[in-house]
Amino acid sequence: xxxxxxxxxxxxxxxxxxxxxxxxxxxxxxxxxxxxxxxxxxxxxxxxxxxxxxxxxxxxxxxxxxxxxxxxxxxxxxxxxxxxxxxxxxxxxxxxxxxxxxxxxxxxxxxxxxxxxxxxxxxxxxxxxxxxxxxxxxxxxxxxxxxxxxxxxxxxxxxxxxxxxxxxxxxxxxxxxxxxxxxxxxxxxxxxxxxxxxxxxxxxxxxxxxxxxxxxxxxxxxxxxxxxxxxxxxxxxxxxxxxxxxxxxxxxxxxxxxxxxxxxxxxxxxxxxxxxxxxxxxxxxxxxxxxxxxxxxxxxxxxxxxxxxxxxxxxxxxxxxxxxxxxxxxxxxxxxxxxxxxxxxxxxxxxxxxxxxxxxxxxxxxxxxxxxxxxxxxxxxxxxxxxxxxxxxxxxxxxxxx
Amino acid sequence: xxxxxxxxxxxxxxxxxxxxxxxxxxxxxxxxxxxxxxxxxxxxxxxxxxxxxxxxxxxxxxxxxxxxxxxxxxxxxxxxxxxxxxxxxxxxxxxxxxxxxxxxxxxxxxxxxxxxxxxxxxxxxxxxxxxxxxxxxxxxxxxxxxxxxxxx
Amino acid sequence: xxxxxxxxxxxxxxxxxxxxxxxxxxxxxxxxxxxxxxxxxxxxxxxxxxxxxxxxxxxxxxxxxxxxxxxxxxxxxxxxxxxxxxxxxxxxxxxxxxxxxxxxxxxxxxxxxxxxxxxxxxxxxxxxxxxxxxxxxxxxxxxxxxxxxxxxxxxxxxxxxxxxxxxxxxxxxxxxxxxxxxxxxxxxxxxxxxxxxxxxxxxxxxxxxxxxxxxxxxxxxxxxxxxxxxxxxxxxxxxxxxxxxxxxxxxxxxxxxxxxxxxxxxxxxxxxxxxxxxxxxxxxxxxxxxxxxxxxxxxxxxxxxxxxxxxxxxxxxxxxxxxxxxxxxxxxxxxxxxxxxxxxx
Numbered sequence: 019x020x021x022x023x024x025x026x027x028x029x030x031x032x033x034x035x036x037x038x039x040x041x042x043x044x045x046x047x048x049x050x051x052x053x054x055x056x057x058x059x060x061x062x063x064x065x066x067x068x069x070x071x072x073x074x075x076x077x078x079x080x081x082x083x084x085x086x087x088x089x090x091x092x093x094x095x096x097x098x099x100x101x102x103x104x105x106x107x108x109x110x111x112x113x114x115x116x117x118x119x120x121x122x123x124x125x126x127x128x129x130x131x132x133x134x135x136x137x138x139x140x141x142x143x144x145x146x147x148x149x150x151x152x153x154x155x156x157x158x159x160x161x162x163x164x165x166x167x168x169x170x171x172x173x174x175x176x177x178x179x180x181x182x183x184x185x186x187x188x189x190x191x192x193x194x195x196x197x198x199x200x201x202x203x204x205x206x207x208x209x210x211x212x213x214x215x216x217x218x219x220x221x222x223x224x225x226x227x228x229x230x231x232x233x234x235x236x237x238x239x240x241x242x243x244x245x246x247x248x249x250x251x252x253x254x255x256x257x258x259x260x261x262x263x264x265x266x267x268x269x270x271x272x273x274x275x276x277x278x279x280x281x282x283x284x285x286x287x288x289x290x291x292x293x294x295x296x297x298x299x300x301x302x303x304x305x306x307x308x309x310x311x312x313x314x315x316x317x318x319x320x321x322x323x324x325x326x327x328x329x330x331x332x333x334x335x336x337x338x339x340x341x342x343x344x345x346x347x348x349x350x351x352x353x354x355x356x357x358x359x360x361x362x363x364x365x366x367x368x369x370x371x372x373x374x375x376x377x378x379x380x381x382x383x384x385x386x387x388x389x390x391x392x393x394x395x396x397x398x399x400x401x402x403x404x405x406x407x408x409x410x411x412x413x414x415x416x417x418x419x420x
Numbered sequence: 421x422x423x424x425x426x427x428x429x430x431x432x433x434x435x436x437x438x439x440x441x442x443x444x445x446x447x448x449x450x451x452x453x454x455x456x457x458x459x460x461x462x463x464x465x466x467x468x469x470x471x472x473x474x475x476x477x478x479x480x481x482x483x484x485x486x487x488x489x490x491x492x493x494x495x496x497x498x499x500x501x502x503x504x505x506x507x508x509x510x511x512x513x514x515x516x517x518x519x520x521x522x523x524x525x526x527x528x529x530x531x532x533x534x535x536x537x538x539x540x541x542x543x544x545x546x547x548x549x550x551x552x553x554x555x556x557x558x559x560x561x562x563x564x565x566x567x568x569x570x571x572x
Numbered sequence: 573x574x575x576x577x578x579x580x581x582x583x584x585x586x587x588x589x590x591x592x593x594x595x596x597x598x599x600x601x602x603x604x605x606x607x608x609x610x611x612x613x614x615x616x617x618x619x620x621x622x623x624x625x626x627x628x629x630x631x632x633x634x635x636x637x638x639x640x641x642x643x644x645x646x647x648x649x650x651x652x653x654x655x656x657x658x659x660x661x662x663x664x665x666x667x668x669x670x671x672x673x674x675x676x677x678x679x680x681x682x683x684x685x686x687x688x689x690x691x692x693x694x695x696x697x698x699x700x701x702x703x704x705x706x707x708x709x710x711x712x713x714x715x716x717x718x719x720x721x722x723x724x725x726x727x728x729x730x731x732x733x734x735x736x737x738x739x740x741x742x743x744x745x746x747x748x749x750x751x752x753x754x755x756x757x758x759x760x761x762x763x764x765x766x767x768x769x770x771x772x773x774x775x776x777x778x779x780x781x782x783x784x785x786x787x788x789x790x791x792x793x794x795x796x797x798x799x800x801x802x803x804x805x806x807x808x809x810x811x812x813x814x815x816x817x818x819x820x821x822x823x824x825x826x827x828x829x830x831x832x833x834x835x836x837x838x839x840x841x842x843x844x845x846x847x848x849x850x851x852x853x854x855x856x857x858x859x860x861x862x863x864x865x866x867x868x869x870x871x872x873x874x875x876x877x878x879x880x881x882x883x884x885x886x887x888x889x890x891x892x893x894x895x896x897x898x899x900x901x902x903x904x905x906x907x908x909x910x911x912x913x914x915x916x917x
Contacts, residue, residue: 041720049799062885072535077553079520080546084553151799153790153882159622219879225791226881242477245453245509256477264485354473354486356455365455367473380471382456382513390512401724402884405799419535 038065041401045073049151049405052415055392062400069392075419082379087113087346090376092183097364097383098417099180100140100165103132103172104359109381110185111266112355112366116348117187119319123268124312125189130267131202131305132175132184133357134298138209139168140360141249141291141412148288148409149220152229157220164212167205174198177336186337187346189315193335199306206299213292221288230284234395234407237282246391248362248384250411253290254282260358272304284410291412345374359384361412385418433491436470436500442489443506450479451487454503457513459521461495461548468493468521468548470500474507493523502528520547587851589689590679597859598830598866599678606867607822608640614874615639621878647815655718655808662716667809667817670709674823677702681830682756683859685840696754699831700744703786706824707733710795713817714805725804728885729795732785735892739782739900740828746775746903747835750910760839768836771910775903776836778896780869783832785892787825789873791880792888799882825873829866837865 041057044050052073058066078097082090094109095102107129114120121129142165149157169179175194176182184191220226236246241254251258259276261269277293279286313320315337323331327338350372356365362384369378391411396404433439451474460469470491476482491500502525503510514525515534522545525531533541545551585591593599612627616635619626627636654660680699682688692698707729714726748754750771751762759768769776785792796804803809806817833839840858847853883891 039720041724048802072533072537075535077546080551080553149881153793153797153799154880155618156622156878157881159624163623223879223881225883228887229881229884242452243508245455245507251477258477263480356486363455365473367456367458367471369460378460380456380458382458386512387455387509390509400884400886402794402797402800 037061043404049408051408051413052419055396055404055408057396057401057404059401062402064396064399064401064404067393067396067404069389071389071415072419074416078420079379079381082376084375086344086374087348087376088187088343090379091185092181094381095181095183096416097381097420098140098359098361098385098414100143100169101136101360101417102181103129103136103176103184104140104357105364105383106183106185107133107267108355108357108359108364108366109368110187110355111357112353112368113348114187115353115355116351116368116370117346118349119188119316121189121316122313123310124193125314126268127271127305127309128175128190128194128314129185130269130272131302131309132172132182133267134302134305135168135172135175137360138295138298139165139172141295142168144361144409144412144414145216145220145288145291148406148412149226151405151409152226154220154223154226157216157226160212160216160219164209167208171198171202171205174201186315186339187343188319189313189337191337193314195335199309202302202306206302209295210299213295216292221285221292227285230288230406230410233284233399233403234410235281235283236391236395238280240394241282244390244394245387246362247387248359249290249294250287250362250388250391252276253279253286255280260356260363264356266357268305269301271308272301274301274304284406287410287412347372347374361385361414361417362388381420383417383420385412385414386420388413389418431487431489433489436491436493439470439489439491440501440503440506443503446474446487446489447506450476450482452476452478452507454507454510454513455486457503457510457517459493459498459517459523459547461521463495463549466495468495468498468523470498470517470523472503472510498523499526500524501526502531504528519545521545522548589687592855593678593683593689594675598681598683598826598863599675602863603675603823603826606826606863606870607819608638609867610822610826610870610874611640612637613871614877617871617875618878644815647812650811652811652813657718658808659716659718662712663808664813666709666713666716667806667813667820670706670713670820671816671823673702673709674706674820674827676705677827677831680756681827681834683830683840683862684855685757685761685843685858687855688757692755694754695756696744696748696759696831696835699756700741703740703824703827703831704733704737706820707786710805710820713809717805717808719808721801721803721807722805724801725795725807728801729805731885731889732792732795732892735889735897736782736785739778739892739896740786742897742900743775743778743782743903744831744835746772746778746900746907749904749907752911756834756839760834760841763838764841767838767841772836772903772907774899774906776832778900778903779832779836781896782892782900783825783828784873784876785888786828787821787873789821789825790876791883793877793882794885794888797882825870826866829869829873830862832869833862833865837869 037060039059041059042054043057044054045052054070056068056070057064078093082093085093091106091109095106097105142161146158146161149161172182173179176184177192236254238255241251241256255278257276257278262276274297277290277297279290322340322342330336330338348370350370352369354365354367356363364384365382367380368376371377388411392413396407433442453475454472455475456473458471460471470493472489473486475486493500500523502514504514512534514528515532517523518525518531519533519536519541595601616626627639630636630639630642654663677699679690680692680695680702710729711726714722747768751759753759788796806814809817840861843858845853
């Protein structure tokens with residue numbers, strides 16, 4: 019801390035180094051997002067970076083203590099709008115562990131389909147922001163435009179474009195029709211074709227490549243030390259994916275690879291996301307071929323249904339919930355749920371004391387775990403590299419701030 | 421997703437000063453990063469439990485996958501040695517626990533608020549149970565109106 | 573009689589070359605119309621590539637072509653906020669003087685073989701000298717705004733000026749020594765059979781790239797990089813002042829492309845006359861040809877926005893000094909070699 023001295027007239031001044039400049043990058047800045055990074059610059063080179071996050075903090079952990087268990091799934095999916103399915107899934111998995119209930123197989127498949135659709139749209143969103151930070155407006159428009167396909171597919175499954183509220187304890191809220199899988203295949207073919215265009219226009223564009231190659235290098239050891247998660251960790255050579263380490267949903271029924279890059283620079287992180295989209299497409303194809311028929315909610319809960327609710331389920335293939343679920347009281351205990359979200363691992367820790375409201379909910383989002391990169395990664399690079407690094411780690415302030 | 425509702429591993433530390441040595445042992449065993457570092461408030465027994473979940477990137481066959489450490493802290497003056505030296509990934513999460521619960525991490529390199537405004541929330545720790553969330557709904561307004569003798 | 577005399581006077585005043593050049597063609601009015609076309613085309617072409625419509629709401633029947641007028645109206649009615657901490661006089665002068673001076677080289681650029689405002693024998697040198705002035709006002713704006721982003725933008729601008737001005741002048745000389753005269757009219761008449769871009773393609777390419785750099789086109793949109801430094805030197809501007817500062821780079825680009833057309837694209841050739849209509853033959857037709865050529869070159873320049881991202885300042889400067897500077901010297905040598913081959917020395 020520099021000394022603060024009074025120079026008279028009630029004005030205090032701080033002596034700063036003649037060579038350095040302190041730059042407030044955000045929160046009113048075209049590419050800072052809802053956050054501020056306080057930079058110390060020596061000429062054009064960043065010598066100190068201090069991310070000041072929390073501008074969109076909504077105290078979700080505290081708010082969840084004031085709401086009933088089932089209502090909290092609506093709260094938490096507001097963490098990451100494009101990854102709502104994955105976030106809710108982690109919460110519901112933890113809640114199901116508390117309740118001691120398991121969803122039927124078809125529900126697991128449907129959850130996984132939504133997860134992968136969310137993953138693709140989350141990656142497209144991240145790369146779109148990355149593209150506009152590098153100044154590639156075409157990349158931005160393409161990624162954001164094509165994201166619409168995935169959003170509409172999610173709408174076909176869940177009935178809503180972004181905040182799906184699709185997962186419920188013991189199953190899912192709606193079933194899909196046969197025609198959905200034809201549309202899914204059409205959408206996947208389109209994205210697969212477009213991936214080649216992205217590579218030509220964006221990733222292998224000579225200017226973009228020169229901006230992101232060897233920029234923001236994160237070594238494997240440093241990534242482990244900083245606890246980086248998701249595609250950023252895998253692009254630094256950490257072969258870790260929750261879908262493999264602790265399979266949930268239908269991931270144990272499908273065959274997929276986890277792409278890993280060794281370089282750890284912004285280019286590797288971009289290629290990592292492209293490869294993960296390819297893997298998601300392959301997972302979705304396998305799932306849509308092998309999805310079994312059957313109920314979408316655990317039998318134990320189906321017994322509680324009134325005849326009117328059963329009729330809705332038969333006719334519309336959607337679940338109308340018994341009112342008793344609002345005062346769901348899981349037995350006292352604790353449980354955790356972890357899910358591989360688009361940006362990395364999301365972790366929920368629930369503690370119940372047998373009341374209709376949770377005693378404590380702890381949620382650690384991938385962006386919060388990756389936010390530490392904004393402190394250590396830009397140091398030594400140029401000011402113009404900051405957007406490249408920020409965009410390449412796919413940092414999403416609302417998710418980090420919770 | 422077995423029916424097991426409890427996190428299996430739990431390591432309970434009564435004396436906060438023992439935490440660094442426990443953490444060092446765990447790190448040598450292969451638990452190399454912190455997933456979550458937070459706390460749970462128990463006002464009835466005047467305790468705050470620091471709850472740390474650690475996991476491993478390097479050792480695939482480690483059991484359990486997520487190891488939970490609980491540290492009992494005095495609610496009036498929660499102090500605990502910082503883990504940043506052992507697990508650098510704890511840095512931001514310790515700052516969060518500091519502002520949310522008022523837990524002081526000794527020897528933390530940069531112990532400041534991270535999410536909350538330091539002016540508005542100095543000395544106020546929102547995740548403690550004695551912090552009441554003001555719910556803005558119609559019932560609250562009615563109650564206040566009744567309290568104020570009706571809306572005139 | 574008085575009325576006829578007055579009309580005659582007004583007609584003569586308008587057709588007096590200095591007034592005609594600065595106000596009508598290729599001056600203010602033409603540049604305003606071209607700005608509308610250029611910015612509209614930039615948005616439409618980019619829109620076509622980026623799977624969207626581009627501007628459409630203002631005039632759906634002509635594809636939103638007058639969108640820029642609507643934007644200008646908005647700028648005009650927006651309050652001009654002058655922050656208390658700025659150095660007021662240079663802050664106000666910078667965008668206005670920058671815009672005016674960016675059009676000043678027109679005084680030395682002939683658009684017709686016999687009708688020009690300033691019959692200087694060194695018109696190429698004068699025009700190039702005048703094009704170097706506007707960046708000074710960009711730097712002034714950055715300095716007077718009292719904002720760190722503006723300051724960085726101004727500093728970047730000054731780094732770039734040092735890099736591109738030399739390339740532009742060297743590659744212009746590479747053309748001038750072939751034509752043997754620093755006079756635009758003689759340079760154009762020397763291209764009657766063969767355009768300069770064929771005679772000296774190296775200098776032409778170096779000139780083109782340097783103009784991209786000078787006018788902040790992609791991938792050299794570095795001094796106004798919005799992802800890094802908000803709006804560069806013009807961060808603190810609002811309303812009409814901001815609109816003017818946006819127009820500077822387009823006006824400069826058009827002026828540079830007039831020079832490019834005269835030096836490398838054969839100027840007013842293919843030149844033809846309509847017998848009996850002297851003004852039409854010697855002013856309107858050559859002016860139209862030159863302005864069309866310059867417009868097409870400008871369109872290729874705005875088109876780069878849809879393809880490229882933006883380079884870093886050190887990459888752009890490194891490229892300019894390590895490659896394009898040497899490239900323009902090769903162009904100079906190429907010009908000298910052509911002169912030798914023609915046996916003029």
